[in-house]
Amino acid sequence: MRNTDKFYKVIRLIIIAAPVILFVFLFYRYLIPSGKLAVNYDFCNESPFISRLSPDGRVLPIEKEQAFCQQKMVIDPVYFDVRLPQSFRQAEIFLEYKKPPEQSLMLGVRNSLDAWSWQVKDVVGYVDQSGRSYAQVFFDLQGAVLENKRLRFIISSPGLETKNQEITFYSLKIKFSKPPLTITSAIDIFLRKIKNYF
Amino acid sequence: MKKINNYFKMIINLDVLELIKRIINDVFFVSLITFFCYLGCELMFEGIISNYFDLNIILIIVLVSGFFIFFSSPINTKEKKRNSVREIHLLVKFFFAIIMALVIYFKLQVFSYLSFFVAVIGGVIIYFVFDKKTYD
Numbered sequence: 201m202r203n204t205d206k207f208y209k210v211i212r213l214i215i216i217a218a219p220v221i222l223f224v225f226l227f228y229r230y231l232i233p234s235g236k237l238a239v240n241y242d243f244c245n246e247s248p249f250i251s252r253l254s255p256d257g258r259v260l261p262i263e264k265e266q267a268f269c270q271q272k273m274v275i276d277p278v279y280f281d282v283r284l285p286q287s288f289r290q291a292e293i294f295l296e297y298k299k300p301p302e303q304s305l306m307l308g309v310r311n312s313l314d315a316w317s318w319q320v321k322d323v324v325g326y327v328d329q330s331g332r333s334y335a336q337v338f339f340d341l342q343g344a345v346l347e348n349k350r351l352r353f354i355i356s357s358p359g360l361e362t363k364n365q366e367i368t369f370y371s372l373k374i375k376f377s378k379p380p381l382t383i384t385s386a387i388d389i390f391l392r393k394i395k396n397y398f
Numbered sequence: 399m400k401k402i403n404n405y406f407k408m409i410i411n412l413d414v415l416e417l418i419k420r421i422i423n424d425v426f427f428v429s430l431i432t433f434f435c436y437l438g439c440e441l442m443f444e445g446i447i448s449n450y451f452d453l454n455i456i457l458i459i460v461l462v463s464g465f466f467i468f469f470s471s472p473i474n475t476k477e478k479k480r481n482s483v484r485e486i487h488l489l490v491k492f493f494f495a496i497i498m499a500l501v502i503y504f505k506l507q508v509f510s511y512l513s514f515f516v517a518v519i520g521g522v523i524i525y526f527v528f529d530k531k532t533y534d
Contacts, residue, residue, distance in 0.1 A: 207417065208417055208420060208421065211421050211424075212421075212424055215421070215424050215425055215428050216424075216428055219428065219429075219432040219435075219436075222451070223435075223436070223439075226446060226447055226449075226450055226451055227446065229449065229450050230443070230445065230446045230449065248445070248448055248449045248450075249449065283444070283445055283449075285443075285445050285446070285449065348444075349444060349445070393443060
């Protein structure tokens with residue numbers, strides 16, 4: 201056997217094995233065995249998990265500065281969706297924003313698909329010297345509903361447009377959590393997904 | 399100078415070029431199959447691939463390796479295929495070309511007219527590249 205043939209066989213094995221290994225890795229990430237998923241959106245790059253703020257018009261186009269990106273909310277309310285591979289028990293949201301001190305800000309998660317029902321919480325954050333605020337909000341997702349594997353959040357600031365004010369968002373980070381995956385729960389999830397698909 | 403010349407002859411000999419062609423050939427077919435398998439998984443379980451991996455990377459590998467095979471000379475073959483096998487082969491490659499062209503078109507829709515041209519070129523490449531897989 202020539203050296204090139206041996207080399208070719210090794211390379212061929214690598215070429216065939218690479219997509220299989222990659223798939224196993226992606227499937228492992230998809231299962232989220234630890235029960236913890238952290239997703240973030242910095243407005244500079246699209247996130248596979250978090251959608252852009254919508255609808256257009258209520259938020260201005262994303263502004264890209266040298267070191268960061270930002271988006272301004274001018275009309276109340278705006279929404280964003282989070283695409284989740286599974287349902288979670290809790291969500292811990294970290295928000296970086298800038299708003300006028302007198303303007304209130306609320307964050308909510310949708311509780312029902314049929315009715316206008318949201319679990320809303322006040323956003324109260326620490327303000328640094330530059331005027332940026334950093335807030336942390338907890339949500340219990342037991343009552344939250346997923347539509348097409350998407351969890352809808354609302355950002356509300358009543359009277360924003362009438363006062364001609366704006367709120368600037370810099371980053372959004374969400375930590376989802378649920379009990380860690382066991383073999384039985386993994387089989388249960390897999391069967392449920394197959395059943396849902398068919 | 400003579401040493402350098404020999405060195406290049408040693409590296410760029412026929413076996414190495416043939417080896418590279420075979421490797422790229424394998425890369426093309428494996429990445430093509432991988433692309434469709436991943437796409438199927440993504441359609442069934444949304445996010446399983448796209449949450450952590452950009453499927454366009456595989457699409458680029460398919461197109462680049464296909465482009466290379468399209469413009470390279472065919473790998474040596476021993477005998478021609480029978481007519482019935484050739485007809486099935488023709489249908490299979492036509493099917494793959496159409497599917498690939500559609501996938502490229504829908505994935506690149508943001509580029510408007512350009513997506514149509516890239517899809518047509520992609521489809522043509524896939525169609526003709528199947529003829530190049532002739533090594534025994």
